[in-house]
Amino acid sequence: MVSQTDLYTLAGALLFVIGLYGIITRPHLLHKILALNISSAGVFFVLVGIARRVPGPTPDPLPHAMVLTGIVVTVSSTAFALALAKRIYTDTGVAVLDASDIEAEERTGG
């Protein structure tokens, strides 16, 4: 039987995978950044789930501290990614990674 904690942790793993799929398949940069955030949320779910595995009513403080650190790192990486994406948009006029562009570039050797 799957316990409540397991269900929570499994939901985190599922969120991580959904985000991973988005990062790989979505060509738009903003979608990729959003997908990365969904993945991070999944990681936090898993960590919070793991923290509940200690015996007794109070959860393990170490994974909680790691989630706090993780949130801050996610915020800063998201801000940097958004700034990069915005700069790419201002300089090139597109914010989409198109696979056909890369293939064309490879064919011409540039």
Place this chain on the structure above:
Amino acid sequence: MRAAALALCAGVGVLLGRAVLSMPETEAGVAPLIEANLAASGVKNPVTAVLLNFRGYDTLLEIAVLVLATIGVLSLSASKPGTWAPVAAQADPVLSALARFLAPVMVLVSGYLLWAGEHAPGGAFQAGSVIGAAGVLLALSGYARPAWVSRFALRAAISVGFIVFLGTAAGSMLAGGTLLEYPPELAKTLIIVVETWLTVSIAAILISLFIASASPAEQLRRRTESEW
């Protein structure tokens, strides 16, 4: 391409799921160790003890990442770094009245969170993000950077948390201990000093990240008319 990605993600998902289900139902982990040493950490909240004492290097590197990301965002932004142009095209009277009312309250809440972090959920990062949110709210309500905040002051505020934290870490090494090994009788004072400056830095960083990434009001209005 899509099928391959789907297969990869399904594989990762199954492996993660199996890993989750194979974990023991209860596992003491490091929780008893943290509880046993809580008295020596200088604070009563175990999460704060982990963040600022037991695994202080995590937090030190975390603020380093924040400062680096801010430097990156400021250098990438097209506008002059450190400027604080109003983000909203036209100050909404209701919003700006609300911001004027809320901003001082948010600073007060932040001060409470900073103090509460010693014995309850709270701490520098929560306190800093509340001030950061107040700054973002002010920027959205059409307030520009106040004249008394010079560009140098903004940069100093961004880096002061990391500098103070690094100084404390180095100081504990020079005093004969290891990196971030606080003497128990000084631990509480040191943690509160570090957390206070961290709060200032995190607030300045979050506001700068938002201001630098946001489009200036002029550009936004143009885009609203043409593209969107």
